[in-house]
Amino acid sequence: MKPKILVSRQVFPEIVEQLSAHFEVDHNANDDILSAEQLRVRAAGCVGVMCCLTEKIDAAFFAACPTVKVVSNIAVGYNNIDVAEASRRGVMATNTPGVLDDTTADLTFTLLMATARRITETEARLRRGEWKKGFALQQWLGADVHHAKLGIIGMGRIGETIARRASGFDMQVSYYNRKPLDAATEAKLNVRYASKEAILRESDFVVVMVPYSKDTHHLIGAAELALMKPSAIFINTARGGVADDAALIAALKEKRIAGAGLDVFENEPALNPEFLKLDNVVLIPHIGSATHNTRLNMAKLAAENLTRALQGRTPPNLINP
CATH class of the missing domain: 3.40.50.720 (NAD(P)-binding Rossmann-like Domain)
Incomplete structure (x- = not known):
């Protein structure tokens, strides 16, 4: 049985296919912004979460989802993640610099x-x-x-x-x-x-x-x-x-x-x-990185970060101190 991950926002089909080779993927294909409670419910039992800046990954999230070992942000910024709490709990957090x-x-x-x-x-x-x-x-x-x-x-x-x-x-x-x-x-x-x-x-x-x-x-x-x-x-x-x-x-x-x-x-x-x-x-509505190639490359990098971390390897863009 494959370990389960949550992809909390809609991503490109090829990214879901790539992840599905290794994981059971719960993909929020409707692209609705999940409330804090919805996020915790869907992440329950997951070992990893691939998310965007719209998802608040805080102490309450980590407390409710103790099985999560990796949080992979599809962004350069990561102010949506409580990195200190992630580190305290041994959870790896990653971002996607360089490609945008x-x-x-x-x-x-x-x-x-x-x-x-x-x-x-x-x-x-x-x-x-x-x-x-x-x-x-x-x-x-x-x-x-x-x-x-x-x-x-x-x-x-x-x-x-x-x-x-x-x-x-x-x-x-x-x-x-x-x-x-x-x-x-x-x-x-x-x-x-x-x-x-x-x-x-x-x-x-x-x-x-x-x-x-x-x-x-x-x-x-x-x-x-x-x-x-x-x-x-x-x-x-x-x-x-x-x-x-x-x-x-x-x-x-x-x-x-x-x-x-x-x-x-x-x-x-x-x-x-x-x-x-x-x-x-x-x-303009936060479209700084919004070209097809760049957003695809961001998602690819986030998927690589998550996959490598869950395979026991060091992800290329670890943000934990």
């Missing part, structure tokens, strides 16, 4: 450019029949991306990939990170280290690319937004909660910054309705 760097960097630049050039706002105006004057010199003016100053807060793999994209636009790139890059990497990327405060004060575009944790909660709040130039644009493709949504809405309403491009939100999928009233923000 380029795709997320592409989406970050998509948001940056769409916000700078007011793409969604002007398309909406066009659809509403507001284009009356044809070509008009001072109508719907945006901001240039080329030669602009880009500040990146959080210089991990995705941050570095964004910096490489910026070089194609001849942008001046500064970055802030807990640990500065070595001189050779800085030279290769053509970036310079700066304080977070300097980046906020000087940049035309501020991109935040840090994981979410208690240390990064509201890393960008009212005080940080107050440092930014009135012409500056804020981009968040990292995690909701890294930015204070209420403070950001206030800054956008009062035109204290020029705009924002957001892929993530504090209480997603719930969205603060005040965002919907603003023309100077581009909103």
Whole structure:
């Protein structure tokens, strides 16, 4: 009899087939978000769970599901998992880094450019029949991306990939990170280290690319937004909660910054309705990694992590300390 696993969200058929060679698979093919109770019920008796950020794998889950030995997250982030509790109970936890760097960097630049050039706002105006004057010199003016100053807060793999994209636009790139890059990497990327405060004060575009944790909660709040130039644009493709949504809405309403491009939100999928009233923000529903190839590769890596762990081998992306 094969050991049982739970795949808590819908994944590609080939992933289910791959896992079924080794396990009895309970696949949530309807893709409903499981409540905490539903998750615990379906994971009962399972040795592994493959999940997404929508599933909260906390102490209560581990207490209710003592047979679970591996939690494989289909994401780079893992703030949905109580890793300390997992480690205490001897449960391995894994994530899927690396396979989504380029795709997320592409989406970050998509948001940056769409916000700078007011793409969604002007398309909406066009659809509403507001284009009356044809070509008009001072109508719907945006901001240039080329030669602009880009500040990146959080210089991990995705941050570095964004910096490489910026070089194609001849942008001046500064970055802030807990640990500065070595001189050779800085030279290769053509970036310079700066304080977070300097980046906020000087940049035309501020991109935040840090994981979410208690240390990064509201890393960008009212005080940080107050440092930014009135012409500056804020981009968040990292995690909701890294930015204070209420403070950001206030800054956008009062035109204290020029705009924002957001892929993530504090209480997603719930969205603060005040965002919907603003023309100077581009909103997309957490699609940073949402291409077919990338999401498939994420699921493949998550399946590999889970399979190797349950076969008694060290998974390639173990996040336990």
